[in-house]
Amino acid sequence: MIRVSVLTLASLYLLRVYRQRQRTTRIRGPQSPNWLFGFAKTLLDSTATTELYQQWATEYGPVFKVPGVFGQSKVILWDPKAISHFFARDTWLYNQTPFNKIAVRNTIGRGVLWADGESHKRQRKALNPAFSAAAIRSLTYVLHDAAHKTVIAWDGEIESNQITHCAVIDVQRWMNHISLDSAGIGILSHDFGALDGNDSDVLHVLNAFSSSSDVSNNLVILAQNFPSILKLPLPRTQFARRFTLIIGKICQEMLSRTRKEKETGGAEQGDKSCLGLLLKAEKSGESAGLTPQEALDEARVLLLAGFETTAGNWALVELAQNPGIQTKLRDECLEFGPTPSYDDLTNKLPYLDAVVNEVLRLHAPLKEIPRSATQEDVIPLSEPMRTAAGNFTESVCIPKGTVVVIPLAALNCSVSMWGPDAKAFKPSRWFEGDEGTHGAREALHGYRHLMTFGDGARMCLGRLFALTEMKAVLFVLVRNFAFEMADGPGVQVVENLGILPRPRVAGSAASSVPLRVRRYEV
Template identity: 80%
Template sequence: MVASQALRTGRDMWFAFKDLCLSWSLVALTTCVSVLILVFLYLLQVYHQRKRTTRIRGPQSPSWLFGFAKTVNSAAIITELYEHWAREYGPVYKVPHVLGLSRVVLWDPKAISHFFARDTWLYNQTPFNKAAIRTTVGRGMLWADGENHKRQRKALNPAFSAAAIRSLMSVIHDIAHKAMTALDGEIESNQRTHCAVIDARQWMNHISLDSVGIAALSHDFGAVHGNDSDVIHILNAFSSSSSVSYNLVTLAQNFPSILKLPLPRIQFSQKLNLIVGKICQEMVSRMRKEKETGGDEQGDRSCLGWLLKAEESVESVGLTPQEVLDEAKILLLAGFETTAVTMTWVYIELARNPDIQTKLRDECLEFGPTPSYDDLTHKLLYLDAVVNEVLRLHAAAKEIERVATQEDVIPLSEPLRTAAGNFTENVCIPKGTVVVIPLAALNCSVSMWGPDAKTFKPSRWLEKDSGTHGAREALQGYRHVMTFGDGARMCLGRLFALTEIKAVLFALVRNFVFEMADGPGVPIVESLGTVPRPRVVGSAEAGSVPLRVRRYEV
């Protein structure tokens, strides 16, 4: 009986085990079928995506590891290459980049307008750029995309309106006067030669820092008068990087986690964030206290004053305290760096072109002592032409890149021949494509600006249609120049920058003559950096732009 019971128990266990195995088999079979279906659907999606994606042409890669990534950072070379590639491969083409991947370059005006209309929405900052921006200046407007970017920019718009700039004219003229007085002091200390040799880069750094400091933060750094500043030191150091560090940062465009390594360039970014953050925090705290005790009119007119108003807003446009601090850092750094570089190029071009400098001086002397905002904008035509031409030839940002967050069909103004030999009137790109707008190359394009596109020629802004205007008028932006970008991310501070550059130039060119210390033909190159800076080759001090300055005498 015991044996019979054991037999029945064993049989029951066997059937239970068999049922369990069958159940597992069904689960495994169901899982395998599900996985196969998902794989099939994925492959089908990839197939259809590849079939929709336009096969565009482009140059062969010189290196699987870096592609043209290093070449892109040589402004003189890449400006020529971008236009050469557009002629050879059409107005949209691909350029090999890091680790065998490619970037799509837009040269077609209609395609570029389409891109800018969707910037921050369909096209976002690349993961590398977002990580780099966050490390340097936090999660402010430069970092944000979509609704977040729209909200932050809306909070800052009033600070950069024409009315706001008009209210800051006394500040801007005061900076110009301080620069004029300081240059006079330099010349006075050299009574034997009646002239002074200055480093234009350093002087423009000082002028730009003082100007943006007062206008943005209601704080005078006193740089023009020789006060020392940690910001100047750290920004100058940040402009340069070692080749090893640069190579790793180039690779980080595909592997943003590299930015977490203790690289010299990354450590500079972090130090920059700390120093500028500390300064901005002090300014924010000071202005909050002043507002609590009645405030001051100048502080309310500054950009920081507008930021604090946005912080107090109960509307959806309001900013958090951390966003106020991050926006202040962006205003200081972006306003300082880009304007200083542009002003340096202004005096380089005037020193290399004495006839143009004389013509500009004559216009400024005939006009009167203190132009208003409207005078600088509408009446001093040759001054406007000189500044526009510098902005065209020497864009502070050489190119911008974004990643497509979804598949997009980009329209073209002319048919494009594909890699398959067919012609198409639009280009379909898949999600994840990195798209590049070559700002500096477009500004110097022969097809858009004529055969003298690479020549410094302010008179082009005073001439009638030279025959190439129609080719570039499809480009929007400022005066069809790409220097300030376009769309949702178009440079917010462009009116302030233009007014500052013109006001300082008006004051200085009336009173001084600028010459290249080493002769007008001395070669000038651009150093690698976040914003490439000009430097004279072979100058005694590395990275400097020595100018000889003397008083203008009638």
């Protein structure tokens, strides 16, 4: 009797597996070049990634699989309708991969970047008011102040050089200072004083996000499939622990200070600050609001995200390499006159808007989004696709556990979506006709059809802060200074292969961008 039951269960299991395999779409893709890493190491290079994804989408169709570690493949979505379907189900049907869950938890805890499903929805709801248009409108003065502090400091460096009347400035370091002070004051009600020359562990540990090493990269690649590797004393793991301790201490102090101010009635404005809203949402139960630990974790998230909001370093590099565009942008900013408000930055400076959009298109800080399917899913397509079996299908069925990837940065540079000059820095594209490519990307509902901020439930919470910061800072700096590449117009700038894609001069070990800065005289 027991033997019959075992045989019955085994038969049912095999039948279920067979049926699943029959339903699963056989997706085409490139052959693995390496039995250990597959294409994982090749795809660390963002330039190679863009080229390869475009090539593979053309050759194998808008949904294809790419071999990774030990032959395990990831499914890449290149089709706009498929991507829209994915984002509509993100955090629910598609959850973060085990590697991402561990990596995020180790670095910034179980905050909104870690959570999925109902937990993510609850935490996101608590944070949304702090990043509304009304909230950012009231913080615009903070961003202008940070930019004007930078003008004073750069004027001092230029005046100290009486011979050339210019200064070679590492703009990336200064953009980091602007970001930290803006995020500190605007988001967490704390002045780190980076623009005033104050040194701190916070600045050092945040800058460490740009560091990388080959050995660490190899192990991190393997950890995608074997997350327990993250328990080893890797450089990035040690950084995560240090980051957690330092940032946790700072955030805990700020939360404690705000709690005391509220208790004594001295923080009426604090309730409108990000910290005030965190404490307002803080509750002891799991069903509503935030727990005290979640409030701390959210503060860590906000500090890290705020530090990385500005893409101003890339913007200044692009302007230095394109003097005609720099001049046109300066003319618009000078003609505008006084310091622009939030609404002015949003609606009344069209060329500044175009430049910012183009920088965000070409230099997305997050290169791709990997997710694990929590159950079988049928993904619709914009047009029929040929499968590995030679058939044509209008949808793709993937089994539970499949890792699905949205290649954000590569989609932003897709020729099929942005035209033959997709890889060129061309702000004028935002004023021109779509040249037949707009229809290919109109299903993407992200900001301006860009994938830079993602889409769906996890669309970047701080996108309005990031856009406003970048515009406010560029407006002030471009009005006051002219920028050139320090080593001449032919110098090549590449992405640093660290945790975050910061620029660096080709051949340089450090992640820095020295520009020659001159005072602009009308």
